[in-house]
Amino acid sequence: MKQLSRDDVIKALPGIDDATVAEIIGTGATVDEFTEARAWLANDEPMINDLRPLAQGRVRELVDILSELDQDDDEPGPAGPGSASAIS
Numbered sequence: 001m002k003q004l005s006r007d008d009v010i011k012a013l014p015g016i017d018d019a020t021v022a023e024i025i026g027t028g029a030t031v032d033e034f035t036e037a038r039a040w041l042a043n044d045e046p047m048i049n050d051l052r053p054l055a056q057g058r059v060r061e062l063v064d065i066l067s068e069l070d071q072d073d074d075e076p077g078p079a080g081p082g083s084a085s086a087i088s
Helices: 006-012 020-024 029-040 046-049 057-074
Strands: none
Touching: 006 020, 006 029, 020 057, 029 057
16 A cells, blocks of 8 residues: 655645645555545545444544644634725
8 A cells, every 4th residue: 555645645635734744644644544534524424324434543533634624724714805804
């Protein structure tokens, strides 16, 4: 199995910061484990319906890291120029 590289992570998650790339690679995950973690986040229902066990080990670590990224994207940031709240 191929170890996950910086290029693999950046191709899958454009715009990701270097610290998070390092955290993901630091799990020691393989490309297959990374792909599985992303599949769990995309939609866990089909995976459960296939009777797959819930994510464990490195896949679980990756799911946790990637879900934090999703939460960060959902949080509202400060109003910047051009945003509706900055125009009021």
